[in-house]
Amino acid sequence: MSKWSRSLTAAGVTTAGDRRDYDAQRRLVARFRRTSYLAVRLLLPPPLLPHVVAMTAVMHHGDNLLDTGPRARREAAWAHWERRVRDGLATGTSDDPLIRALVRTVAARPLLGRRVEEYLSTATAELEFAGFATEDDYQAYVDAYSLPAFMLVAELLGPDGDDDGRYRAACRTFIDGSQRLDFVNDLAEDLREGCLGIPASTLEKFSVTTAELAAGRPSAGLRELLDEQIGLARAALLESRGLTGLVPAGSRRLVRTLIEIELLTADAARERGPGLLRAAAGPPKVRAARALLRGGA
Numbered sequence: 001m002s003k004w005s006r007s008l009t010a011a012g013v014t015t016a017g018d019r020r021d022y023d024a025q026r027r028l029v030a031r032f033r034r035t036s037y038l039a040v041r042l043l044l045p046p047p048l049l050p051h052v053v054a055m056t057a058v059m060h061h062g063d064n065l066l067d068t069g070p071r072a073r074r075e076a077a078w079a080h081w082e083r084r085v086r087d088g089l090a091t092g093t094s095d096d097p098l099i100r101a102l103v104r105t106v107a108a109r110p111l112l113g114r115r116v117e118e119y120l121s122t123a124t125a126e127l128e129f130a131g132f133a134t135e136d137d138y139q140a141y142v143d144a145y146s147l148p149a150f151m152l153v154a155e156l157l158g159p160d161g162d163d164d165g166r167y168r169a170a171c172r173t174f175i176d177g178s179q180r181l182d183f184v185n186d187l188a189e190d191l192r193e194g195c196l197g198i199p200a201s202t203l204e205k206f207s208v209t210t211a212e213l214a215a216g217r218p219s220a221g222l223r224e225l226l227d228e229q230i231g232l233a234r235a236a237l238l239e240s241r242g243l244t245g246l247v248p249a250g251s252r253r254l255v256r257t258l259i260e261i262e263l264l265t266a267d268a269a270r271e272r273g274p275g276l277l278r279a280a281a282g283p284p285k286v287r288a289a290r291a292l293l294r295g296g297a
Contacts, residue, residue: 003041003046004023004041004049005019006046007046007047007049007050008022008050010045010046010047011046011047011048011049011050011051011108012047012108013050013104018100018101018104020097021097021098021100021101021104022050022053022054022101024097024098024101025053025054025056025057025097025098025101026050026053028057028060028061029053029056029057029060032060033056033060035261035283035288035292036056036258036261037053038292039254039257039258039261039292039295040052040053040056040254042292042295043253043254043257043292043295044250044251044254045250048156048157048250048251050101050105051105051108051109051156052153052156052157054098054101054102054104054105055102055105055112055152055153055156056152056153057098057101058098058102058152059149059150059152059153061081061098062078062081062119062123062149063126063149065077065078065081066078066123066124066126066127067126071127074127075127078123078124078127082120082123084096084099085099085102085116085120086120088100088102088103089102089103089106089113089116092107102116105156109155109156111160112152112155112156115148115151115152115155116152118148119148119149119151119152122144122145122148123145123148123149125141125144125145126145129141129145129195130195131195131196131197131199131200132197132198132199132200133200133201134199134200134201135199135201135202137199138180138197138199139176141179142172142175142176142179143172146176146178146179147168147171147172147175150171150174150178151168151171154167154171157247157251157254157255158171158246158247158248158251159246159247159248166246167243167246167247170242170243170246171240171243173236173240173242174236174237174240174243174259176233176236177232177233177234177235177236177237177239177240177262178233178262179197180229180232180233180236181230181233181234181237181262181265181266181269182197183196183197183198183229184197184198184226184229184230184233184269184276185265185269185276185280185281186280187213187276187277187280188277188278188279188280189280191210191213191214191277196210196213198225202225202228202229203225205225206219206221206222206224206225207219207220207221208221208222208225213277216277216278218274218277222273222274223273223274226269226270226273226274226276227270230266230269230270233266234263234266234267237259237262237263237266238263240259241256241259243255243259244256244259253295254295256295257291257292257294257295260291260294260295261283261288261291264283264284264288264291265281265282265283268281268282268283268284269281
């Protein structure tokens with residue numbers, strides 16, 4: 001019996017149909033986020049693994065619906081998906097294997113239901129995203145979209161209760177660093193799509209124009225802009241190391257490793273510098289592997 005099969009059993013996913021539903025989400029997550037998938041496979045306790053995989057798949061599917069295609073098509077696709085998810089949660093069934101896995105995971109971890117509701121209620125902030133005028137606009141986006149999406153998984157990794165809000169605040173610090181890093185690292189892709197995640201006020205501060213960036217002509221201020229943004233991302237990620245003291249023992253190795261891999265990515269992005277206009281940077285494979293191994297030690 002494979003580790004994945006054992007984890008399904010440990011999570012109480014025992015019927016053939018339920019196992020097929022979770023298997024489909026495992027394949028999806030393994031394709032689009034290989035390093036993170038390897039981390040959860042290696043570092044999470046078996047009873048938690050299928051549920052984290054399922055909610056990661058939900059988050060990815062939602063991102064695709066909200067990001068892909070013309071605005072009208074995205075709005076229609078999201079509205080259809082939201083109705084189906086709400087119907088699945090209300091009836092306990094669906095003809096979609098992803099929604100069935102979501103429903104089963106929420107049944108196993110009832111507190112997750114409030115996170116799903118928050119996500120469904122605020123995710124349209126991504127539909128409305130057309131770049132940021134100011135840093136405040138970026139921070140509002142983190143609150144409205146990035147954090148609720150991240151909490152779909154973070155709820156599973158965290159403590160049973162968060163009465164003082166410390167866990168959510170620490171998650172917010174992590175996702176601020178991670179989202180800012182993504183916007184800097186995805187500069188080439190965002191330029192092709194015509195919508196940057198770096199605020200216009202920040203571009204202006206360093207005398208950088210989108211026209212110059214789109215033409216692949218880095219201005220003198222680009223390096224300073226990247227250093228500032230990556231520095232802010234890195235500072236938030238370093239601060240978020242406090243998360244490891246707030247999660248149960250079974251989640252600590254994974255949380256610690258994911259933060260370290262994000263820090264490695266930040267270092268790689270800083271080293272690439274203006275080369276981010278051509279392609280994103282990734283964590284060095286050997287160092288990422290070492291982080292995974294240290295986490296699993």
